[in-house]
Amino acid sequence: MPKKLTRSLIGALAIMSLALTGCTNGADGDETGKxxxxxxxxxxxxxxxxxxxxxxxxxxxxxxxGIAIDIPxxxxxxYDENGREVGFDPELGRLIAQKLGIDVVISKQPFDSVIPSLxxxxxxxxxxxxxxxxEREKTITYVDYTLGGFAILVRAGNPTNIKTLxxxxxxxxxxxxxxxxxxxxxxxxxxxxxxxxxxxxxxPDALTALRAGKSDAYSSxxxxxxxxxxxxDDGEAYEVVRDPQNPAGFNPVYSGIGVLKENxxxxxxxxxxxxxxxxxxxxxxxxxxxHMSSYAVESAETNQGGAGL
Numbered sequence: 001m002p003k004k005l006t007r008s009l010i011g012a013l014a015i016m017s018l019a020l021t022g023c024t025n026g027a028d029g030d031e032t033g034k035x036x037x038x039x040x041x042x043x044x045x046x047x048x049x050x051x052x053x054x055x056x057x058x059x060x061x062x063x064x065x066g067i068a069i070d071i072p073x074x075x076x077x078x079y080d081e082n083g084r085e086v087g088f089d090p091e092l093g094r095l096i097a098q099k100l101g102i103d104v105v106i107s108k109q110p111f112d113s114v115i116p117s118l119x120x121x122x123x124x125x126x127x128x129x130x131x132x133x134x135e136r137e138k139t140i141t142y143v144d145y146t147l148g149g150f151a152i153l154v155r156a157g158n159p160t161n162i163k164t165l166x167x168x169x170x171x172x173x174x175x176x177x178x179x180x181x182x183x184x185x186x187x188x189x190x191x192x193x194x195x196x197x198x199x200x201x202x203x204p205d206a207l208t209a210l211r212a213g214k215s216d217a218y219s220s221x222x223x224x225x226x227x228x229x230x231x232x233d234d235g236e237a238y239e240v241v242r243d244p245q246n247p248a249g250f251n252p253v254y255s256g257i258g259v260l261k262e263n264x265x266x267x268x269x270x271x272x273x274x275x276x277x278x279x280x281x282x283x284x285x286x287x288x289x290x291h292m293s294s295y296a297v298e299s300a301e302t303n304q305g306g307a308g309l
Contacts, residue, residue: 035103036094036097036103036104036105036106037094037097037098038091038094038095038098039084041289042091042094042289043091043095043282043285043286043289044095044098044282045095045098045099045277045280045282046098046099047098047099047100047101048099048100048101048273048276049101051099051100051101051269051272051273051276052100052101052102054265054268054269054272055100055102055266055269056263056265056266056269059102059124059266060102063102063103064097064102064103064104064105065096065097065100065102065103065104065105065124065125066104066105066107066122066123066124066125067089067090067093067104067105067106067107067123067124067125067126067127068107068109068114068117068118068122068123068125068126068127068128069085069089069090069093069106069107069108069109069126069127069128070108070109070110070111070114070128070129070202071085071108072202072203072204073087073111073128073129073203073224074087074224074227074228074231075087075088075223075224075227075290075291075292076088076089076128076129076224076290077089077090077128077129085106087290088129088286088287088290088292089127089128089129090106090127091286091289091290092127092145092277092283092286093106093127094106095277095282095283095286096270096273096274096277099273099276099277100269100273107122107123109122109123109128110201110202111128111130111176111177111178111179111202111203112177112178112201114126114128114130114258115136115139115140115258118140118258118260119139119260124259124266125257125258125259125266125270126140126257126258126259127257127258128258129146129221129224129255130142130255130256130258131179131180131221131253131254131255131305132144132253132254132255132256132303132304132305132306133180133253133305134305134306136258136305137261137303137305137306138261139260139261140258140259140260140261141258141259141260141261141263141264141267141302141303142254142255142256142257142258142259142302142303142304142305143256143257143259143267143270143271143274143300143301143302144254144255144256144297144300144301144302144303144304144305145255145256145257145274145283145297145300146223146254146255146256146292146295146296146297147252147253147254147255147295147296147297148221148222148223148249148252148253148255148294148295149221149222149246149249149250149251149252149253150180150181150184150219150220150221150222150225150249150250150251150253151219151220151221151222151224151225151226151240151241151249151250152165152168152173152217152218152219152225152240152241152250153207153210153217153218153219153220153225153228153229153238153239153240153241154210154216154217154218154238154239154241155210155211155213155237155238155239156236156237156238156239157239158239158241160216160217162216162217162241163241163243164241164243164245164246165188165243165246165250166188166189166190166191168185168188168195168216168217169188169190169191169192169193169194169195170190170192170193170194170195170196171195171196171216171217172196172197172198172214172215172216172217173185173195173196173197173198173215173216173217173218173219174198174199174200174205174206174207174209174210174214174215174217174218174219175197175198175199175200175206175218175219175220176199176200176201176202176203176205176206176220177199177200177201178199179220180253181219181220181221182197182199184250184251185197185219198214198215203220203224206218206220207228210238211237217241218238221249221255222240222249222295223291223292223294223295225240226240227291253305254297254304254305256302256305257270257274267302271300271301271302272300274300275299275300278297278298278299278300283296284296
């Protein structure tokens with residue numbers, strides 16, 4: 001994991017007012033009318049006409065691909081000081097669109113409504129650090145793009161002496177609503193009192209509960225927890241529980257790009273496009289930019305969460 005990161009979660013929280021407005025890049029791009037493409041030192045690629053030809057007719061006709069992302073959820077997604085969507089999901093989303101030779105619309109969508117909004121045809125795909133699970137695969141086909149477990153975060157000094165998962169039994173753990181972490185914690189077998197799962201609307205809400213002492217621990221994807229621990233208050237606010245039996249995090253799962261199950265043509269396009277980005281190395285560079293290299297996949301595969309990893 002990174003020794004030094006440039007953007008703190010506190011910075012992300014400070015600009016949540018932008019998130020609450022549903023900040024969106026229109027089909028014509030930003031306020032200057034330019035397409036929504038990588039900027040500055042973001043990773044870029046070149047269009048592949050053979051992939052463009054595979055796009056569904058409705059996406060070709062409207063001229064862009066719509067992506068639903070829950071923001072903020074660093075390092076997957078956050079806003080910079082100008083209100084621009086940054087992080088792994090927005091940057092990879094722009095890269096996918098660039099490879100397809102098409103524009104992209106990035107829309108903030110609360111995590112617990114990303115699948116319903118996709119079913120309502122408000123977006124074409126989901127890119128929101130979403131875990132690939134058998135239950136979700138009943139509705140969504142996933143093109144998996146990361147693999148990692150979940151982690152436990154506690155206040156600095158670990159005042160409740162939590163060393164492993166079962167130490168959470170009888171304690172309160174805050175998580176974001178509708179996440180896999182909540183399901184896994186509730187399923188944990190305890191010798192006494194069960195884990196009390198506190199579900200809150202957003203990931204920052206869950207973290208705030210820990211900071212305020214309303215929960216004994218916070219749980220999220222391992223890479224998110226690591227990012228928070230390193231960046232908040234110069235690494236002095238929180239610490240990650242290091243369980244020697246689970247060095248890569250608890251219950252490693254795949255996360256991926258979500259596409260409606262019946263939209264098989266778009267699934268194929270996204271899978272082939274991600275594979276092209278993996279083959280050329282640009283996918284790996286996006287991971288590196290966002291301090292996520294340890295969670296890379298080697299190839300673009302679908303629905304690996306159904307294998308029960």
